[in-house]
Amino acid sequence: MSIPITIGLKTFWDRKRPDAKIVNVAVGTAGTSFPSGHAMGATSFYGALAALAWIHLNPRRTRLPLTLSLGSMPISIGISRIYLGAHWLSDVVGGWAMGTLVLIPLVRWYLAGIPAEVANQAALKGEAALMPRV
Numbered sequence: 001m002s003i004p005i006t007i008g009l010k011t012f013w014d015r016k017r018p019d020a021k022i023v024n025v026a027v028g029t030a031g032t033s034f035p036s037g038h039a040m041g042a043t044s045f046y047g048a049l050a051a052l053a054w055i056h057l058n059p060r061r062t063r064l065p066l067t068l069s070l071g072s073m074p075i076s077i078g079i080s081r082i083y084l085g086a087h088w089l090s091d092v093v094g095g096w097a098m099g100t101l102v103l104i105p106l107v108r109w110y111l112a113g114i115p116a117e118v119a120n121q122a123a124l125k126g127e128a129a130l131m132p133r134v
Helices: 002-013 037-056 061-085 087-125
Strands: none
Touching: 002 037, 002 087, 037 061, 037 087, 061 087
């Protein structure tokens, strides 16, 4: 879902990438710069995985470290894009923001569907199957 949005925004803004005369460009890239597609895709993908881990994992010692690890991935990827000279800081921040704007409605949509899934499972398996075991 974030790829078509990235393409549309890159086409609209048509911002040039950092020039080798200004910054140290370690990797040659093509296309326009704003927003960073890597930052946007990483935010929406790893953010979705972090949300799923937070929602579905019960033990705190597993849930918290996994969620923090997944949540740090977009930050690391964004910083690497600046370090490699592929994007300006504002490109990466814009990618993170747009990735978050993609992520939030998807997570809300997923959370809205959970009660329906629980009700379906209860109807299929019976109420006793969903009761906690003692």
